Amino acid sequence: MLTYDEVAQEIVKELKDIIGRNLNYINVKGEIIASTNPERVGSFHEGAYLAVKTKERIVVNVDGEYIGAKKGINFPVVFRNEVVGVIGISGEYEEIKKYGNIIKKMTEILIKEAYINEKLINEDEYQKIIVNDLIENRAIKSSVTMTSKEYFLIKKSENVVVIIIEYKDEKIKFLELKRKVFKVIKNNINEGEIFVNTEFLFIGILINRNFREVNEFLKEVENSSQVKLVFGVGSFKKDFEKLHESYNEALKALSWAKTVKINRKFYNCMSYGKLLYDISVEKKMEFLNGIFKNVTDEEIEEFKKIFYAYEKYNGSIKKISKVLFLHENTLQYQIKKFNEKTRLDLRNYADFSLLKLALLLY
Template sequence: MLIPSLAKKIINEVRRLINEDIIIVDISGTIIASTDTSRIGRFHEGALLASRDQKKMIITKDMESHLEGVKAGINLPILFKQKVVGVIGITGNPDQVSAYGELLKKMTELLIQESYYAEQIEMESRALETFVFDWVQGKEESGEFIKRAEHLHIDIERKRQVVFASIKSNTEFPIQNISKRLQQSTFLNENEIFVRWGNEQFLLLLTDRSKEQIQKALQKLKKEIEASFSVKVSFGIGSEHYLLRQSFDEADRALQVAKQTNSIQFDDDLKLEMLIHETSGHVQVEYVKRTIAKLLGDYDLLLTLLEYTKQNQSMKDTAEALHIHVNTLSYRFTKIEEKTGLHPRNFVDLTTLYLGLLLLDRSIKIVE
């Protein structure tokens, strides 16, 4: 329980309160942390006696000559769950350092408790992550899996709706703090589950939620996190299913679309994007090469095509949005046809070009 790294942390915390030399000793009498690093690893007979007898040991100057490795001061046993786990020693005049010895002992014991419970929470979190991973893989039929569900108090018979969250930033960001914010969100109720999924992604398993409730809650959560941590958050939401894998796959598909615009995307709202997601990366890259790639050297033509689709194929509205004359727009359409063999005013050709636009960003990522 009292490992060197924790002992060193305790030394650093306690040193803020007093300016005396301090040691932390394990129950075998070995110094595992000290303000005087030269003492680390040495045997301390006084601490061993304090640990064995479970009581404070006062070390006088006279005792330095016949107890191995000691200096004048006090040694106090550190208790955790009513057992001695180590000893804290304070060097100095016993009459002076005894005044705050008990305070430092209590502080040390509190730090050990805090570390223990943080470790337990981390272990429970890892157990839950592993469980959800196996759940997604479809292992809910095994007896061992059912026992794990019972231990974690998870009802695997309920319908679940997967929300897949992704965090994106150009700089490093405090993933632990974001994770804590998501986990402590009032959005989740006691029957719902939150786990980390890799370094920059999270899963939320919801129950009995309307689409409107989810949309509203995620919009609020997205706004809070982006404002607090200067990151971009995307959410993909699957439908509610008894088979978790099905909802997971839908949420994953929706997330791939959502990440392109840092938005909130429900899988059941996907139309053309659904077909794109199921198309192999090689085919996507090849399609872009045969269509929209021929416009990559001319930003104005790409922008024109994109704006035309946004303006519902209105020549007038597109020209106004681009601040150009309609004749200039017609000229650009002619240039697009010359480069691609496809004319934006032709419905089939425009559909072909629009699909290329949708695939463009994805194909670049695939090639990279």
């Protein structure tokens, strides 16, 4: 977050780049806090101080006419009907008077932008406190949470659910795209619902929605954002004090969605995924090494395409070869080759189940 002095320096720099003149920003006490001439920072400017008091522009015709002042014009900067500072431009009056209203208006616009940005940052931090309090199941919640409107509405809701969204598109690292996605999310949540933006995730709490409505929300965010996203949804809870459980479930659903390479997953729809998720890495590797010990990673990746097509089209070689753009003989050869390396036959139900499990864990 920028300090007031930093905002003032940014204003002076921006205006200098536009009009090419020396500028000063003076606070309401008459102290120069930003200048294109660093030597003047910290000094008192009587002309600017007078502009604050009279709320009128002050023209300095000769150097030293006012204490600490040089030739130029000083304009009071007004924000929310109050003078918040003075912007001064140095030079001969006839040469600089044309810039007067321009620098005054532009300064006021930049002050307003800085205020809005700070307000948005503060609001975001405020909501992060609420979300963290709720999903971490803190026995004693912060005063920010306890007095918030969101807390009251979440507490009174019929059901609550936590959603975690991760961006898998590298482009999301660009701040403007991240903001775009967050704006889409904000535009699709209802009163009392809350979403926060962390470094790698969006975490949110939805209230009083059913399965279909939540799924529609996910689709809308995904389609409107036009960015590759992965969604994990916890189970619906009637007691808001169990939001931490929904959060942990959403994390598992998100992880499982990435494992099986789909865009969204509800925890309640994970089926055997709930069991597989908790298998230790050591056990997974032991199992996979037994199945794929004679197969390269590249061969596994190629076979996955065949396997899932085989599953989808119930083993129809004709349909599989068409969708994968493979000649039927080529497809048959690749299946046979993989069968020989794993000693597992796709046509055998028990072998098929083992391969399905192995590919899910891979």
